[in-house]
Amino acid sequence: MAGRPLIGVSTYLESGARWGVWELEAALLPAGYPRLVQRAGALAAMLPPDGPEQAAATVARLDALVIAGGPDVEPVRYGAVTGPRTGPPARARDAWELALIDAALAAAVPLLGICRGMQLLNVALGGTLVQHLDQHAEHAGPPGVFGRHLVEPVPGTRYAGIVPEETSVPTFHHQAVDRLGSGLVASAHAKDGTVEAIEPSGPGGWVLGVQWHPEMGEDLRVMRALVAAAG
Numbered sequence: 001m002a003g004r005p006l007i008g009v010s011t012y013l014e015s016g017a018r019w020g021v022w023e024l025e026a027a028l029l030p031a032g033y034p035r036l037v038q039r040a041g042a043l044a045a046m047l048p049p050d051g052p053e054q055a056a057a058t059v060a061r062l063d064a065l066v067i068a069g070g071p072d073v074e075p076v077r078y079g080a081v082t083g084p085r086t087g088p089p090a091r092a093r094d095a096w097e098l099a100l101i102d103a104a105l106a107a108a109v110p111l112l113g114i115c116r117g118m119q120l121l122n123v124a125l126g127g128t129l130v131q132h133l134d135q136h137a138e139h140a141g142p143p144g145v146f147g148r149h150l151v152e153p154v155p156g157t158r159y160a161g162i163v164p165e166e167t168s169v170p171t172f173h174h175q176a177v178d179r180l181g182s183g184l185v186a187s188a189h190a191k192d193g194t195v196e197a198i199e200p201s202g203p204g205g206w207v208l209g210v211q212w213h214p215e216m217g218e219d220l221r222v223m224r225a226l227v228a229a230a231g
Contacts, residue, residue: 030068067112118210196210
């Protein structure tokens with residue numbers, strides 16, 4: 001395994017995780033994330049939540065960073081009032097993962113945001129979110145089940161260079177990018193126009209956000225591109 005880049009993936013705390021005879025607080029991550037990193041040829045490091053002041057030191061040990069999917073971003077982070085269909089806040093997680101994103105951007109460490117991770121990337125750069133997409137509801141399955149829909153790349157973007165054709169992707173979300181953050185462009189869309197991928201508009205470090213869940217599919221191209229950038 002020597003020589004493989006080390007890719008950190010953010011995890012989250014659950015107060016009542018159960019295994020065997022135990023029910024304890026645990027730092028969790030769906031197994032699809034580390035498996036995707038490993039299948040793409042890298043080493044996976046699960047990053048337990050920590051104080052935001054530790055983010056720069058954490059990122060400094062990594063070759064790349066993945067911000068995983070999860071609950072809604074608290075709307076106060078982008079200057080909005082919480083809507084009736086937005087989930088409860090995860091304030092400690094928001095603070096930790098925003099600090100990780102800021103540290104990765106500052107250090108030019110390759111960064112991939114997945115679903116919530118893409119939304120947080122947009123918020124970190126001053127963008128806003130749509131808190132609920134009624135017209136996009138068919139893209140998500142019932143609770144606990146991923147749906148699928150088509151994603152069309154924007155020609156000339158980094159994402160289009162990785163996945164040049166329209167693809168069907170695994171998805172589960174009800175929020176999306178509204179106003180793009182500073183320096184970001186949309187690099188893929190759904191059929192209804194929803195922004196499905198974002199990236200910086202100019203040259204610089206490797207940064208990409210995707211709205212779907214590549215860890216739930218078989219297409220390794222996005223993760224392999226991150227691994228190549230990390231190496």
